[in-house]
Amino acid sequence: MSSRKFSFFRTTAPMPFLALAFALLAASGCSNGRAAAPEEETVVGYHSPISMGEVVSGETEPHSFEPDYGEFQAPTGKWITGGGIGVSISAGFKRPGEPAEAWVQAVEPGKTSELADRAVRYKLTERDRNDAYVRTVEESLKNLDSWNGYTGFRVKLPEKAGVRYYFSVEILHGSTVEDTAASVVEVPVQEVAADLALDRAVYPADAEIVVRLVNRGRTTLFYGLDYRLERDGEDGWTGVPARENTGVPAIGIQLSSGLTWEQSIRIANLAPGIYRVSKTVEGMGTPIERTLNAEFRVE
Structure with missing residues (x-):
């Protein structure tokens, strides 16, 4: 499961x-x-x-799959929650080496053009037992496709058990983070x-x-x-x-x-x-x- x-x-x-x-x-x-x-x-x-x-x-x-945004910009709702942008992120339990993926898509008319000068940063980071940052496993910066307003990212989890990861999606305007979504991926022993x-x-x-x-x-x-x-x-x-x-x-x-x-x-x-x-x-x-x-x- x-x-x-x-x-x-x-x-x-x-x-x-x-x-x-x-x-x-x-x-x-x-x-x-x-x-x-x-x-x-x-x-x-x-x-x-x-x-x-x-x-x-x-x-x-206590076992939580709600990330501690800590070093991230907290969600603002500008784009992702009620802002016309749909985001899906892998979360929960996975096996070593399984894929994890996230995608962002404009779901309201006009949002694609509004996001034309924004970028989407996807990042998978390993955490310790206290959810503190250990290392960045993989990171990717992408723009929405101008035709269908869609972008996605897929990463293979390391072949390592007993590890916890954060999977984050950030909407950037230049160097400014305007909105964030994140999940927890657990690869158990x-x-x-x-x-x-x-x-x-x-x-x-x-x-x-x-x-x-x-x-x-x-x-x-x-x-x-x-x-x-x-x-x-x-x-x-x-x-x-x-x-x-x-x-x-x-x-x-x-x-x-x-x-x-x-x-x-x-x-x-x-x-x-x-x-x-x-x-x-x-x-x-x-x-x-x-x-x-x-x-x-x-x-």
């Missing part, structure tokens, strides 16, 4: 992923949205989510370190399970409300059917480093045996995906 233009994420809160579109829980969990026919396997019980989940504990540094645990090791056949996801790594996790409930048997792990017509909202959740998230699941009529809850997470700005498991026993 990589960056989105102008997507300044709140890193510990659920966000709409498909505008609360509902996916059916699968007969073998809630991951593929298809209900299995009754004859496919013996029903040993059912399960369904009863909470949307919430961040319950953990300590982490390429790792996923997380644990999935339950509040108990043994449950009765009818109970509420509390699933706890802990982000122990340095990379923000991305996942949904979906999960998979399985039973251990002669044929290995097989899915436990979900309750008929049970669904979860298609929501994407981000969990910052050091935080813990919990979700409750209702189980009912489960036969005695060994079970597990499985959940798949991925690292934001990485190609890494992990399926985590937490086992329990029903007596």
Whole structure:
């Protein structure tokens, strides 16, 4: 899951992923949205989510994708915000070596000619942990095309992980900065370190399970409300059917480093045996995906 233009994420809160579109829980969990026919396997019980989940504990540094304009001229609104100029800038999580881009375009009639004697300065700068300037990775000075009032800039991020960048766009009149837009691009450490645990090791056949996801790594996790409930048997792990017509909202959740998230699941009529809850997470700005498991026993 990589960056989105102008997507300044709140890193510990659920966000709409498909505008609360509902996916059916699968007969073998809630991951593929298809209900299995009754004859496919013996029903040993059912399960369904009863909470949307919430961040319950953990300590982490505040993570912001809003740049500190500091050494930049602060936005004035002369051109970019309400001034007839459209600006788009890559922001958020990206992988090492991925491209980042920005563009500026006159969106109101007459703005192209007004900007004829202006220049656009694009700049990608590396920052330290306190967002202070480290170095300029790449810089480009361009003018708007006189025909369509458009200019753009594309840069390949360095092959380096665990780095934060500012991507800035400035409208210049001579040496004077008349307006500014900027974003933060985060290239995280390429790792996923997380644990999935339950509040108990043994449950009765009818109970509420509390699933706890802990982000122990340095990379923000991305996942949904979906999960998979399985039973251990002669044929290995097989899915436990979900309750008929049970669904979860298609929501994407981000969990910052050091935080813990919990979700409750209702189980009912489960036969005695060994079970597990499985959940798949991925690292934001990485190609890494992990399926985590937490086992329990029903007596």
